[in-house]
Amino acid sequence: MNWSIVREKVKKFPLVTIIILLLNIVVGIITLSKGLDDMLYRYGGMYEGAFGKGEWLRAVFYAFIHMNWAHFSANMFCLVGFGYMLERNIGWWRFLLIYAGGIAGAAVAINFWGGYGFHAGASGAIWALMFAAVVYNIRYRENIKGAFLCVLINLSYSFTDSNVSIQGHLGGAIIGTVLAVFLCKRIEDFAYNDDSYN
Secondary structure, eight states: OOHHHHHHHHHHSOHHHHHHHHHHHHHHHHHHHHOHHHHIIIIIOBOTTTGGGTOTTHHHHGGGOOSSHHHHHHHHHHHHHHHHHHHHHHOHHHHHHHHHHHHHHHHHHHHHHOOSSOBOSSHHHHHHHHHHHHHHHHHHTSSHHHHHHHHHHHHHHHHHOTTSOHHHHHHHHHHHHHHHHHHOSOGGGSSOOOSSOO
């Protein structure tokens, strides 16, 4: 057996994407089956001014709670698509940093400009991944038209549907773009190359 080939395949396996997906599935089953309003209020919905009340954990929990099964399914579909592409090409920790940055960026935007009501879902993180994918595709000239078409479709949806958290989307997109400028490079293009799982 050629262990170098096996090792390379392990490096390319999108483990973090799968872990995030499974976490969302578990939380989704629990929250969507028990009633959303109570879960949003008690456990995780993000809202304007939450940080001022010391509810910092909402900045994490909100990203795993979804409004309904359609909302959940759309975000998980995008997670698998963007996650598979990015994690395989830029490495697991760079991918995870962009995903976490999107969650944080969306939470900050909602905290200051969220308006009335609760915000929930992984959309901020998904938008971070989407814009990171755009940066990656531009850098390597891969499917640039497809990347921009995806962004345009999502932008039009975000500004026409009143139930969409545009604050969360844009907060995630901004952070995702900034991080992608520094992190969205192919693993082999980084100056160092050690034996760790990149």
